Amino acid sequence: MTNLVPIGRALISVSDKTGLLDLARALAGYGVELISTGGTSGMLRAAGLAVRDVADVTGFPEMMDGRVKTLHPNVHGGLLALRDDDEHLVAMAAHGIEPIDLLVVNLYPFEETVARGADHATCIENIDIGGPAMIRAAAKNHRFVTVVTDPRDYDCLLTQLKAHDGATTMAFRQKLALTAYSRTAAYDTAVSTWLAEELKEPAPRYRSFAGKLAQPLRYGENPHQAAAFYTDGSNRPGVATARQWQGKELSYNNINDTDAAFELVAEFGGDAPACAIIKHANPCGVATAATLTEAYIRAYQCDQTSAFGGIVALNQVLDGATAEEIVKIFTEVVIAPDATDEAKAVFAEKKNLRLLTTGALPDPKAKGLAFRQVAGGFLVQDRDAGHVSASDLKVVTRREPSEAELRDLMFAWTVAKHVKSNAIIYVKDGATVGVGAGQMSRVDSTRIAARKAQDMAEALGLPGPMTQGSVVASDAFFPFADGLITAAEAGATAIIQPGGSMRDEEVIAAADARGLAMVFTGQRHFRH
Known part of the structure; x- marks a missing residue:
């Protein structure tokens, strides 16, 4: 198999001109003929x-x-011809086709055009045709042709040429071919995804997803699993777009949990201070308050045990006072829209704490896709952007919730969307006081959340359980009255749930018998 292949002729056609002149001058220095x-x-x-x-x-x-310029046998023949095949050489000579040894192409900026909200016609014009065709041809013939699709590979190419007197190795060409095919696949994915959105087609016949490598990871969820982190080009504010100010590289679990934390805290917007503390993708404390410091303290007091080694997400600029509170325990990651110099100075003393800033909050109502792999395929759905307002609620009990209860019910319902099913959330005065997550039985989630609240009350030296006078959110309907009864026994006074059970009347009767107020949302938030 061909190993070293000298470069005598290069075709260069790029939309991103980064590093172009330095590359071209270096190629000319090796006597390479430039075509463009x-x-x-x-x-x-x-x-x-x-x-x-x-x-x-x-x-x-x-x-x-410019739609037609490189779609020609003299270009594709120069890229595809096998240099060790006599018939190919004869055909090249007969038709005046000259070999092309190096192709440097990056594509029309379709993804960027869509991202900036360009109109339909402009997006169409930024769909590259000749570029992907040439890239695929050169990558197929990588035994003889070097193909470069990313300016970040220019230096590697020049290093190769210097090391091998103007030639490239087979191993190098193979690696670039992999990058080339990955790039064209991602590009076509962007086009097909955009068209599906334009046509409002929820289930196109073929569906693909693509990403750009952000960083290789040390390992996945466990040390025996290889892993990497990719960005999808959407620029949604969050862990993928954040700036890391300090601390070691994020792990797979750090990234997953940080995303969960920031998506939750973004539900509250940026007007009133809010804090979410996440452990293993579930919130162990969420609160709003008059100050960010108070919001953090109240979130932490929901479950101080689980908060150790957790992820803290804030919806406002992190200040020094809040940073001083956070560093009192070990925290893996803190993510916020921004941080003051005072806060950064506080964190600088904690070398293992990662601080991320995003510049903005993600829009919790923005549309998008979520997917999950299963054996033999994958499931695709819309991101859960569902919301209800107070006016959407249906009071189903004799007693209506008070204004204070209603505020807490809406808060609890917001948190429930981000808790693994079966989810039960106790809330009092704008803060979670008990969270039950990921149980097979809803009544078990209700009991676990109440028990954790009782343990926390004892740890804080409170006279009674934190759930006394609280409200409760359930991410799906109560199939039986037992879960509601358990919540009432824990001291809850109001319930928010989707409704829709065959036993709704039984559950409503149990609420009425205990003087509870209960509202139905008509919407559930399963999260598996």
């Missing part, structure tokens, strides 16, 4: 480099606003 198109050709020529227009190679001018 449109704006790339003009830029090279203006820099004093000898460049041959692709129209001279094809014998056809660029036409149709």
Whole structure:
């Protein structure tokens, strides 16, 4: 198999001009003939480099606003010809096809065009045709052709040429071919996803997902699992777009939990201070308050045991006073829209604590897709952007909730959306006081949350259980009255749940018998 292949002729056509001139000058220094198109050709020529227009190679001018310029046998034959096949060589000689040894192409900025909200026609014009065709041809023939699709690989290419006197190795070309096919696959995925959204097609015949490597990870959920982190190009504020100010590299579990924390705290917007503390993708404390410091303290007091080694998410700029509270226990990650210099100075003393800032909060109502792999396939659904307002609630008991209860019910319902099913959340005065998550039985979640609240009350030296006078949210309906009765026994005074059980009347009667107020949302928030 061919190993070293010298580069004698290169076709360069790029939309991203980063590093272009340095690369072209270096190639010219190795005596490489440069062929180029449109704006790339003009830029090279203006820099004093000898460049041959692709129209001279094809014998056809660029036409149709640049839509047709490289789709020609003289280009694709030069990329696809097998240099060790006599028939291919004869065909090249007969038709005046010259070999192309290096292809440097990056694609029209389709993803960026969509991301900035361009109109339909502009997005269509930014769908590259010739670029992907050339990239795929060059990558297929990587035994003989080097293909570069990312400016970040320019330095690696020049290192290869320097090490091998103007040639590249087979191993290097194979690696670039992998990058090339991955890039065109991701590009086509972006186009098909955009078209599905334009057509409001929820189930296109074929569905693909793509990402760009953000970082290889030390391991996955467990040390025996390989893992990596990819971004999807959506620029949704969060862990994928955040700036890390300090601390060691994020782990797989750090990233997963930080995302869960920030998505939850974003539900409260940025007007009133809010804090969410997450452990293993479930909240162990969530609170709002007059200050960020108070919000953190109240969230922490929900479950101080679970908060140790957790993730803290804040919806406002992290200040020094709040940072001083956070560092009183070991915390893995803190994520916030921003942080003051005072807060950064406090955290600087804790080398293992990671501080991330995002610049903004994600929009909890924004549309998007979520997917999960199963054996033999994957499930795709809309992101859970469901919300209810107080006016959507249906009071089903004789007693209506008070204004204070209603505020806590809405708070509890917001948190319930982010707790693994079966989810039960006790809330009092704008803070969680008990969270039951991930149980097979809803009544077990109700009992566990109440028990944890009782334990925490004892640890804090409170005279009674924290659930006394609380409200309760259930992410799905109560199939029996037992869960509601357990909540009432723990001291809850009001319930929010979707409703819709065959035994709704039985559950309502149990609430009325205990003087509880209960409202139905008509919407559930399963989270598996």
